[in-house]
Amino acid sequence: MTTYVPPLRQSSPHLPFGDKQDATFYGKDILSVKQFSRDDLEYIFGVAHEMEEMVRRVGSFDLLKGKILANLFYEPSTRTSSSFTAAMERLGGSVIPINEVRYSSVSKGESLPDTVRTLESYADVVVLRHPETGAAALAAKYARKPVINAGDGIGEHPTQALLDLFTIREELGQVDGLTVTMLGDLKYGRTVHSLSRLLTLFDIRLNYVSPDILRMPAEIIEEIKATGIPQAEYAEMEPILAETDVLYVTRVQKERFTNPDEYELVRGAYVIGTDTMRQAKEKMVVMHPLPRVGEIAMEVDDDPRAAYFRQMEYGLYIRMALLAMVLGKA
């Protein structure tokens, strides 16, 4: 057996990011949008913006070289899973992909805490997608390593809300003073719940446009009302389209309906086309968490205000920022 002289670990001496192990997010979990102050958001978006510039200049860099992400998906989500994978890889780190949990230990009855404690033996950070509300908090309670919630049931999906907000900031320059109109399925859409909560940290106006059976839940409206943010509900977008700065379109998700007829009734009711865009402001953005299934016509894609594919790219930068931050590198 040879002995060895351990080399000093200096994973990125030439990079602008140094070890920031005294920073707010080092070793922390990312579980809910409720954990963020406005200062936190400014910090996250600042780091995400740096990530954006670095990716555009050099593509990838070795800020997290040698770090390993356990990407644990208890339900499929190609988009979110791929985004975290790319984020880790563009930072020079590695990924353990775990997408098939229904066929694995889990199906042998293992508890989430045990699975997470096993994976943190191998990895430096755990990203968790789970069908049950509260799963991320439960995992974080038992894990010593940082856990990032990538969506838990009808609960939270904080990185989605952060990327939505970051998209608004990057596309329109600021968030304060904007009118945000949310459209489509506002009842089951986890995305609009998290985003509207996060928007209350800013000086904005909120409009909700949905069919009656898919209205924004009363408890969220109450919660937002308490912050003093002005809100209004509509059955159609026409009255408020011209004053809208951000049109946030959501998919009417078939999976959410117990009655397929009900789905067929509402699915086509809130479609964005070139006609819609003609009535909208010249400086505004159309967003969508994707996947879309007809809510926005493909003819809109070439409109410079169509931000939904750029939104995906902003998601990459947000996730790069969060990974770097919880691992003490930003």
Added chain:
Amino acid sequence: MTTYVPPLRQSSPHLPFGDKQDATFYGKDILSVKQFSRDDLEYIFGVAHEMEEMVRRVGSFDLLKGKILANLFYEPSTRTSSSFTAAMERLGGSVIPINEVRYSSVSKGESLPDTVRTLESYADVVVLRHPETGAAALAAKYARKPVINAGDGIGEHPTQALLDLFTIREELGQVDGLTVTMLGDLKYGRTVHSLSRLLTLFDIRLNYVSPDILRMPAEIIEEIKATGIPQAEYAEMEPILAETDVLYVTRVQKERFTNPDEYELVRGAYVIGTDTMRQAKEKMVVMHPLPRVGEIAMEVDDDPRAAYFRQMEYGLYIRMALLAMVLGKA
């Protein structure tokens, strides 16, 4: 927020490959064998040969360090998927594996263009396997990043055809002047269609040996006839075995038959054994796209003319070459 000085990106200064962003294939899609001239093939094979030498010398190298491949498989293909993964990894790049699309966004009804536009937000190049003919061209139409077709239905599988041709060149030193005999399922075998088309760029002879119900389609025979390449069809290989330089064996694929009885009738009819090899030329190669299920007896594997496992390895070099080329590094 700190500012940063972007370091100059010089991913492989010590390597023989420089940035060749003015080269023919930089940023291009690889969709069909029809897109290649003979000069293109010579160029691709030259790069693939360099890849082969580099792999044999150093195993892996960092030509594509920091680049990310989205490996998008809408149908399973362990061999092709693993080959592209290994190709990217041996070039120092990273992979986003997406193998389970039937459980993901796709099953929520997302269109292929949307999926591809999302993935190119994260990755630098997209490899696509899809069950429908024309899928790769559709994806490429919408993508800004290069798309490589890894097989679309009964359509094209250009990297397979390229690796087949590269195998012939590497094993026999040249392609001109050879007699190529294709055996087995020539009707449904996408591989032999693409390869025969590609071979028309060379001075060769083509023999087709198949059961009557699995003959080479008339439109392909017509297409090749127009190029002046001599072709002949046979029901048995005996008459032309002794003059064959390349014996390309294909699997009679059970999946292609609607009637299982029909499958049982033909499956064993075209088997290569040591007897076959005794009648063949001393300098020739037996090829097979694999997987095989009995078409070539295992006793043939030790014959130096059995090239089908080396063929897999040549596939690695071809895919390394294509990835480097479309990313501007070769």
Added chain:
Amino acid sequence: MTTYVPPLRQSSPHLPFGDKQDATFYGKDILSVKQFSRDDLEYIFGVAHEMEEMVRRVGSFDLLKGKILANLFYEPSTRTSSSFTAAMERLGGSVIPINEVRYSSVSKGESLPDTVRTLESYADVVVLRHPETGAAALAAKYARKPVINAGDGIGEHPTQALLDLFTIREELGQVDGLTVTMLGDLKYGRTVHSLSRLLTLFDIRLNYVSPDILRMPAEIIEEIKATGIPQAEYAEMEPILAETDVLYVTRVQKERFTNPDEYELVRGAYVIGTDTMRQAKEKMVVMHPLPRVGEIAMEVDDDPRAAYFRQMEYGLYIRMALLAMVLGKA
């Protein structure tokens, strides 16, 4: 065809580990615990201990940079698969994950030797998990590259046995002189069979505690008896708990029972709680191969003697050691 001059491979000249291509395990397969002498074990554990120190100091390092692992799982095993992936990634190498073999070439009827020979065209080492006993030996027979058995049916799972033994050594300082009590399903538990065999190389005492229908198989008891190791069987753990140094608990696996009623009868019979721990030695360890489903109460997790999560981490070091060894780097 050009010839080439192979340069000396020195992928990590700055690392404490040098090329050890004359070492015992370079290029070897890891198939069975039966292949190891006590000297071999000392060597493996020495390297694993170095890996442990390196991971604790620097997280990851580039000992296997440029090397590729084909991680071939014919049945799901998140834990083992993730452990090998992390091991390769912490050594700077890359992984080709192949988890879905039931949907791939295999379902087209390809033989295991063909699949392995294809994968070794792309990779440097193959890890194989397979439901059939003897699969790893079959794969190794045909492969030119090293094959590591990650479990083949009710046969062997040598890396599990090695990590179990390494856990004992690391936790208690030595193996000689210890009393090891195995508890639970000793009939179907592959883990306890391999571990008990491996323990016969040391000076230990073995106790077996199980329900009658799940007793240690007679052939294993005979095999161990021939080595002179003292063994005793019990229906309850109380008589020997106080003298036990290692309490190895196993899950009563529902999958093993043809009759569900039989399962329900025994599942709760051998549960470890804080009461159990009060009766146990102050210096001892509780181990479990995981997943557990109630055999050890969660309240025990905080007991310093609960070693089952550390056991997972030791598994990482063992697999890092084996990968480095068979690839000639340790």
